[in-house]
Amino acid sequence: MTIAIVGAGLGGLTLARMLHLNGIDAVVYEREPARDARSQGGMLDIHSGQRALREAGLIDQFYEIARGEGQDMRLLEPDGTLLLQENTPDDAPLARPEVDRADLRDLLLDSLPEDAVRWGRAFESAGEGVLRFTDGSSTAYDLLVGADGANSRVRALLTDARPAHIGQNSVEIGIPDIDRTYPDLAAMVGRGNYWVLGDGKSLAAQRNGDGRVRIGLNFYRTGEDFFATSGIPFDDPAAARARLIELFDGWDARFTALIAACDDTVAPRALTTLPIGLTWPSAPDVTLVGDAAHLMPPVGEGANMALLDGAVLGLALAAHPDDFPAAVKEYEQEMFERTSAAARDSAEIQELLEAPDASRRMLAFFQPN
Structure with missing residues (x-):
């Protein structure tokens, strides 16, 4: 059966890697014309997402590109008062290392067969097992996975929810x-x-x-x-x-x-962001991963959740290779619960940042005792 993944971001590529490891064919369709077509953004704090990279057999390569010193932090007030300075020892465990998003994406891309990603294929529509692109081409699918980010167009196949x-x-x-x-x-x-x-x-x-x-x-x-x-x-x-x-x-x-x-x-x-706790009735042939499913404030959880989405969905499909609807339902049940908790935590941190005394509140957050 055919799996089509729309979007070559972290979630879509992790899913493709998991499927490749388990001998399941999948193709990633990406609207960008090439892997280096644009900047991929800054550094990412990868913590819970390390489990996904371990499942994908990439954890050792990840540690080679991760920056342990990126865990250093300084927190100040607008008048220049230094409230907190944390320096990471050279031998500290890589609990929350920083990694360049482009480097992590390259790691995932390089772990896939050369023809696993089709560049320059922008999603136009999908339905009745046919995925259509803006260049007029199309392809058949048995399972369509929307990994197309915050402004996902695949999302509309499952829910009317839109980012606010x-x-x-x-x-x-x-x-x-x-x-x-x-x-x-x-x-x-x-x-x-x-x-x-x-x-x-x-x-x-x-x-x-x-x-x-x-x-x-x-x-x-x-x-x-x-x-x-x-x-x-x-x-x-x-x-x-x-x-x-x-x-x-x-x-x-x-x-x-x-x-x-x-x-x-x-x-x-x-x-x-999308609404906290967003769910949808499970469909047998469409699902979402990453920001397409659970866009949340950018306070350190989004990339980790996307990596885990790809790994969890990949494992579910490997466990049910002949029953995509069962795999999707199993994945979505876990994903809804996990990402709702992460979204609630992210919203609480966002509230701290918005507070008039944000610096002091963040100090208490980092040093609760």
Whole structure:
């Protein structure tokens, strides 16, 4: 029987790897024209998802690309007060290592046969066992798996639920090769994550494996019209940096120096989530993995849940190779329970970030005693 996976993200590729290991044919269809067609984003904190990589026979290769020092963390207040600094010993276990999303995706891609991913195939519609693409081509399937992310088009085959804005808008900026270009700022940020919280905003800087520091400037309790009314001219990077510095007026000069040092990548991100506890009646020939199934706030759970989705669904299909409906039902029952709990935890952390005294609340979260 034929399994078609729409989307070559972490969840879809993990599923494809699990099926390949168990001798089950599957093809991944990805709308991007090639694996390196666009940036894959920053670092990921992989903790529970390590179980999926172990099931997929990739845990040793994962440890080779993971950055244990990425577990370092610094937490500060807008006036520059350092509340918490955690430095990871060189011999510490890799409980929550950071890994570049592109490196993890490459690891999964390289674990598959060369023809397992068909690039440049954008989903158009599906039904009655036929998957259609925007280029006019089509293919038959017995099971269709939507792994096509937050704005999944496969999702509509199962539920009317759509992502909703959560009142947070973010601007992504970054400093390339920071050790060479701004060594003082590099030393300030450190090896891992650097968080400044307060005044309804946050600055989250994160060291990447390629020497770039990615910085998220987050604006909480803001509406969907924030970017239209904020006065940030995204088509003029220099003016956009100047406006962002104005929006962080009153913050310690070291933090606005990070903004001033960034390159011309200034990207707006409006954050959305699916309803917590979203479920749907099980269908015999369609299911979802990853953000397509359970988009949640980006506080460290989404990638882990996507990896686990792929592994759990793969194991269920391997256990029921001649009964896809039973495998899907078994997977969805486990997935609904697991990801609902993760979404609730993520929503609680999101509430902490939005609080007026966010930095102190996060300190209590990390140091409960």
